[in-house]
Amino acid sequence: MRDQPTILHLDMDAFFAAVEQASKPSLRGKPVIVGGLGPRGVVSTASYEARRFGVHSAMPTAQARRLCPNAAYLGPRFGLYRKVSDVVMELLHELSPLVEPLSLDEAFVDLEAAEAPARPVRDADGAHRVGERLRAAIRAATGLSGSVGLAGSKMLAKIASEQAKPDGIVLIEPGTERDMLAPMPVRILPGVGPATAETLRRAGITTVGETAEAGSEELVRLLGKAHGASVYAMAHGVDERPVVAERDAKSVSVEDTYDVDLTDRTRVRWEVERLAERCVTRLRAAGRSGRTVVIKVRSYDFSTLTRSETLRGPTDDPGVVKEAAQRLLDGVDTTAGVRLLGVGVSGLADFTQEDLFAQAAQEAGEAEKAEAVGEEAGEVGSAEDTGGVPEPVEEDTVQDRRWVPGRDVRHAGYGRGWVQGSGVGKVTVRFEEPDTPPGRVRTFSVDDPELQPAEPRMLDAAIAEVLAGGRAAAERGGAEPAR
Structure with a gap:
């Protein structure tokens, strides 16, 4: 634990929805919901205007439509979100070489690790100034807002950024952690999910203060040795986790949920092949290979199974991954209906071991495969026609x-x-x-x-100026700006 608040946590405000509002003038100041649009779709991000109606992330889109029927419901544009995220992450790297991204819109920064010409931040005033400059730089570059938390640990910095939302900054002075945490619900602690919270609730423990008072022995008895000790430490505000610049991925995977259960075996096989192709595309984009192929099948009744096969060596060959995925699928009964399919590769490495036999088979069957896929695509038609074709929006091309x-x-x-x-x-x-x-x-x-x-237009400094003008007008009594 540090004696100064030099760990910064940035969380962009309603990021996906905010990018859409910035891109679309007619949606600024109005409820916007980004996510899956089909009957089984799930909300990814809701703008603050939509949240006033009770809409939140991970909510079924159908429920969101009942709560907020007049919102704009949009499919995600991950390509654009990644480009905006790259701009934000570059601004974080200007503060310190130690940046730990958690997602496209969230990251930790270790301000003590700053290098020349920047001076390492050593006190609360300096940390606060850095946080304010960062928020201003993000707004100037993208027109978007982000919330910043500053504290002496990662856990507390993240809690601070939650308190700062939207579009604010909160600094937790070291030494004040326990008093601040005590009245908060126990779910605020990292690693305390619904199951752990329910176990504690049955023992009469609902707040962080009550968790700390319960004592380490009681928490170990309730939660087990490792988890109980961790929860006890965090309830006292203790979090020794460092900011880690590189978080090595353990696997690469893709999956799709279908609006209508798939029962045709030929269609299921085609979907698995398409998912394997997308998975290998991501694998190659990351410069990686893998030796274990995994498929995931969720049935109509939500029962889920996975099957895996370990290859002789790591590969990034789409033919090898497709063949392995199809072999795994052969052992799964899909006749009752499939609502979700996924293909992944684990056991990642930075090199490949060519499978010449699979390569030769792939080349020999290329014409036959292309014809079969073309016929299948013709039968499927459009999402509008069938209501059951997934919409992998992040794979959209012009x-x-x-x-x-x-x-x-x-x-x-x-x-x-x-x-x-x-x-x-x-x-x-x-x-x-x-x-x-x-x-x-x-x-x-x-x-x-x-x-x-068409390709999305990137949010740049010129667009940020337009958004800033809209905010100034709103402050003078005009339309509400996007957040």
């Missing part, structure tokens, strides 16, 4: 003509815009860009040749 709400398009006559919705052969588009006024809405046929998917 050649993909699925009109998912929120995605970018370009029209030969009207310019750039985004999809508001589609159905019964029509697609509705609002024509606007991040630095324009709210645009007009027009409707086209889904196969209109003049309407094409």
